[in-house]
Every structure is written in C-alpha cells, then in structure tokens.
Amino acid sequence: MGIVTPGVVPASRLVADAAPAWLEDWTAFAAGLSFADLPEPVVARTRLVLLDCLGVVAAGMQEPEMRALVDRLAGRRPGAAVAIGSGRGLDPRDAALANGAAGTMLELDEGNQYARGHPAIHVVPAALAAAQERGASGPALIAAIALGYEIGARIGIASRLRVTMHPHGTWGTVGAALAVAKLHGADAAAIGQAIGIASSLGLSTSRRTMLEGASVRNTYAGFSGQLGLAAWDLAASGFTAERDGIGTVYGSVIAEDFSAAAMTEELGRRWEIARNYFKRHAACRYTHGALDALAAIVAEAGGRIDPEAVRSIEVETYVWAAQLDHPAPRTMLAAKFSLPFALAAALVRGAADVAAFRDAARADPRILALARRVAVREDPALTAQLPGLRPARVSVTLADGRRLTAETLTNRGDAEDPYADAEVVDKFRDLARPVWGTARAEAVVRAVAELDRAEDLRPLLALIA
Known part of the structure; x- marks a missing residue:
C-alpha cells in the first residue's frame, strides 16, 4: 500500500x-x-x-x-x-x-x-x-x-x-x-x-x-x-x-x-x-428569498391572505434552500431551517420574527396544517445563479382556484438590495429595548456611532454589560 x-x-x-x-x-x-x-x-x-x-x-x-x-x-x-x-x-x-x-x-x-x-x-x-x-x-x-x-x-x-x-x-x-x-x-x-x-x-x-x-x-x-x-x-x-x-x-x-x-x-x-448583508427574518438566510416573495404576494393581495383559504404553496428555489423542506420541526432552531414552517408562520402571524419560531408558534395548529401544504423543490436553473443571486419562486393557490405568484432574485438586505442604515438601527432597537430599555439602547446607538472618535471603550462596555 x-x-x-x-x-x-x-x-x-x-x-x-x-x-x-x-x-x-x-x-x-x-x-x-x-x-x-x-x-x-x-x-x-x-x-x-x-x-x-x-x-x-x-x-x-x-x-x-x-x-x-x-x-x-x-x-x-x-x-x-x-x-x-x-x-x-x-x-x-x-x-x-x-x-x-x-x-x-x-x-x-x-x-x-x-x-x-x-x-x-x-x-x-x-x-x-x-x-x-x-x-x-x-x-x-x-x-x-x-x-x-x-x-x-x-x-x-x-x-x-x-x-x-x-x-x-x-x-x-x-x-x-x-x-x-x-x-x-x-x-x-x-x-x-x-x-x-x-x-x-x-x-x-x-x-x-x-x-x-x-x-x-x-x-x-x-x-x-x-x-x-x-x-x-x-x-x-x-x-x-x-x-x-x-x-x-x-x-x-x-x-x-x-x-x-x-x-x-x-x-x-x-x-x-x-x-455584507443584514437579516430581518429570524430564520436561515436560505429561507429569505421565499419569505420575501411571499411578502410580495400578500402585499399584492391587499395586505392579508386568510391561511384557511390557501390550498397549497409551491416553492422553487436553489439547492441549499430546497434542502430545508421538513414541515414539522421539533425545536426552535429546526423551525428556523424549515421553509414550510417559516412560510406558514409568516402567513399566519404576519412576520417571520423571533416569536414566529418559539414554542407557541410551533404548537399552533393553523401553522402546522399550512406547513403541510407547502411543497419545496430545487430548480437547477436557480441553483446555477449562486452565489451572486439567491432566487426563489413562490406560488400560492387559493381554495377558489386563483394562483398568486412572485419571484425574487436576491434577498432583501443583500448587497444588491440593501437595507438602509436606519432600518438596521431600527432592528437593533427592536432587539435591544426589551433587554436594556429605551434610554440605554439609544445610548448604545450613540456610543457606536461615535466609536471612531472614542479614546476609551469603557463607556460602551458599561452600557452593554
């Protein structure tokens, strides 16, 4: 040998x-x-x-x-x-x-x-x-x-x-x-x-x-x-x-x-x-293209779609996102890596935010039932567009036979479609205020904004401790 x-x-x-x-x-x-x-x-x-x-x-x-x-x-x-x-x-x-x-x-x-x-x-x-x-x-x-x-x-x-x-x-x-x-x-x-x-x-x-x-x-x-x-x-x-x-x-x-x-x-x-990119959906980034497409469908439908009126949801996307097809995740982390669950939770609750993946959401019969009606498959033509693009195509079929579709090429927040700085700061506020309160959260925002002029990090460290 x-x-x-x-x-x-x-x-x-x-x-x-x-x-x-x-x-x-x-x-x-x-x-x-x-x-x-x-x-x-x-x-x-x-x-x-x-x-x-x-x-x-x-x-x-x-x-x-x-x-x-x-x-x-x-x-x-x-x-x-x-x-x-x-x-x-x-x-x-x-x-x-x-x-x-x-x-x-x-x-x-x-x-x-x-x-x-x-x-x-x-x-x-x-x-x-x-x-x-x-x-x-x-x-x-x-x-x-x-x-x-x-x-x-x-x-x-x-x-x-x-x-x-x-x-x-x-x-x-x-x-x-x-x-x-x-x-x-x-x-x-x-x-x-x-x-x-x-x-x-x-x-x-x-x-x-x-x-x-x-x-x-x-x-x-x-x-x-x-x-x-x-x-x-x-x-x-x-x-x-x-x-x-x-x-x-x-x-x-x-x-x-x-x-x-x-x-x-x-x-x-x-x-x-x-x-770089920033995230607002509290889920694996592979789900974001489909979530953005679903949001476009909901907006086009007037801002809300009754989950009970949805016969099925079909997702065509790239290979890594298509792997995330388990409809009944058992843990919060698994739910964040499930396209069927993320889409169902977003449609039922209105957003794929932090609460959308917690125990209460994972026990919600409306979300679980809708997740079982989501089908995910890879489209090799979409996979071929990686890594510059992260495409997804979503079709929602309603009980009355109507079919609503949307397609995204990039995720919201990517370098090609970035969030404004103010939106990222608002995300910080949403996460930080429950921890530190409004006054301290705003003090952290100011301290980081002035960091390039700070001779000493102790004021910032004291705020975040």
Whole structure:
C-alpha cells in the first residue's frame, strides 16, 4: 500500500521564504494597516455591523440555555469581560464563547453571501474581549474587526467547504485570531503565526446540526472567538504554525480547491465587510428569498391572505434552500431551517420574527396544517445563479382556484438590495429595548456611532454589560 501522506520537504530544500506569497502579502498588509487607512464607507459599515451584533447578542443572551451557560461559566471562572446583556462578567475566553453563541441563537446575525457564512459573529466577540483587556480605543477596535472580517470572509471565498460541513466555527477562527493579534500590536511575523495556528483550531462542524435543530450548532461561532484568543496566546508564547496551514486545511482537509489568488485580489481596495448583508427574518438566510416573495404576494393581495383559504404553496428555489423542506420541526432552531414552517408562520402571524419560531408558534395548529401544504423543490436553473443571486419562486393557490405568484432574485438586505442604515438601527432597537430599555439602547446607538472618535471603550462596555 502506498504512502497516504507525502513526506515533508526539509526546510533546507524549500525555495526562498517559508511562507507562501499570498500569506506574506496578507501579514504585511494587516500589520501595516492603521485606522486612518480605512475608507470611510468601511468605517461606517463596521460600526453598523458592530451595532447589529450587539443587538443580536443581547437578545440571544436572554434565551434559557444562554442564561444557564453564563451562570455556569461565571460560577466556575468569574472575570471582568462583558457577557453582553447578561449583567455578568466572565473570563475573556468564556465571554467570547457566550457572546458568539448568543449571537447565533436567534438566527439574526449578519453575513456575507460571497463567503457563504457569517464572519462578524466569529470576530466581534473575540475582538471585544481583547479590546477590553488591552484598553484599546474605538478606532483600534474598528480596524481589528474590519481586518478579522476580511481574512475570514476571503478564506470562505477562496475555498469550498465540504458539503457535510457547517461554515460556523471554521474560517471564522482565523478571523478572530487576526483581530486579537492586531489589537495586541503584533508585527507581520506574529500575525502569520497567530492565523496559521488558528487555521488548525477550527471545529469539525456538522451541517446536520442545523437541519435537525441541534442547538450545539449555536456554539460554533462562540468557540471560534474563544479559539481565536487561544491562538494569539499560543503564538505569543512561542508556539509555531504550519508553513501554509490555511492553504492545507482549506485546500485539502475540510475544503477543496483553495484559491490563493482570491486571498489578495484587490486587497485593501475591496472590503468584504462593505458588501455584507443584514437579516430581518429570524430564520436561515436560505429561507429569505421565499419569505420575501411571499411578502410580495400578500402585499399584492391587499395586505392579508386568510391561511384557511390557501390550498397549497409551491416553492422553487436553489439547492441549499430546497434542502430545508421538513414541515414539522421539533425545536426552535429546526423551525428556523424549515421553509414550510417559516412560510406558514409568516402567513399566519404576519412576520417571520423571533416569536414566529418559539414554542407557541410551533404548537399552533393553523401553522402546522399550512406547513403541510407547502411543497419545496430545487430548480437547477436557480441553483446555477449562486452565489451572486439567491432566487426563489413562490406560488400560492387559493381554495377558489386563483394562483398568486412572485419571484425574487436576491434577498432583501443583500448587497444588491440593501437595507438602509436606519432600518438596521431600527432592528437593533427592536432587539435591544426589551433587554436594556429605551434610554440605554439609544445610548448604545450613540456610543457606536461615535466609536471612531472614542479614546476609551469603557463607556460602551458599561452600557452593554
């Protein structure tokens, strides 16, 4: 039997520098970048992404699992790092875990369609913990988040995860590590070691967790933040990374066809955080095109369709959305990954908001009956339009024989059809006011808006604690 893994070429035989060219370019770029180098649209979008993350984390922190987890972590290893919206202080590693997990609980975290994942919720919790520990300024935090987002998203763009993998907990770990290293003032060599170490620390995530509604999936992003902090500690302590760990892991281990060129294409000119998306439907983004199409049908019908008058709903969409076809989900997370349930809940309740997926909605006989009348199938022609477009075609057949149809090419909130900044701020208010009250929520809005001029993060941290 042949050798499965080729031998390693001795260092003396390697040509020129040990690191691949793309990685040298990246580490030099990251080390040399200052806040002043960021274009104003990138600064503005980073502030908005941070505000969005704070809202979804604070709201998600109120879920019973999160309250129980924070209580356990605080009892075992208390600290000063902010667990957003919990009123508790944690060790920085535990705060990153808790904040990342809370940020995915409600399925409202922002994302990047080109990376096919959610960069910010992996990066922001680690960056906040490191910034608090370092006493960093607002501009330093913004630069670190933008950089961490950038490298994580670009790995997602440059590679194709195996179809059995869930993207949470994978390349986000590298993004978290870079943000932390930047906040610690690391030079190019130290940044290279930190992100190289982080490439080996990603989780072996299962895509089935989301389909089955197993809420361990919500911890993946939290572990990325925690492991990003650990990667910096290891690098600063002298641990070393594989020569091109990112290329290996994302080219042959958990993904294939890693494109090194994509890592540096327009680097410093095209910023991934500036072409992100925000979410208003509290469900998997794969459901959003169909939900938007259904909303268009309802609006065209005068603002309401009686669910009892619906004979059937047919959905044609791309392959990943077509997978979400289970009509009777057993958990809140599973409901968020069910197109039949999401559409039925939106039609019965008027919106696919947070409450639409809770226990009361999942026990509503009107929603359950309508969900069984929803059929979902893939249209290969729609799949072919990925990743730039996320199309869906919805047809509602009424009991009187009328057939109402609508089609969407993009999700509302995508870079091609973005929400206005004010709409994203309103989303924050909707999530934050039940946690902090109106006055404090508005104070957070102001503090984040002024973050690029803040020499001290303590006022913002006090508000979100």
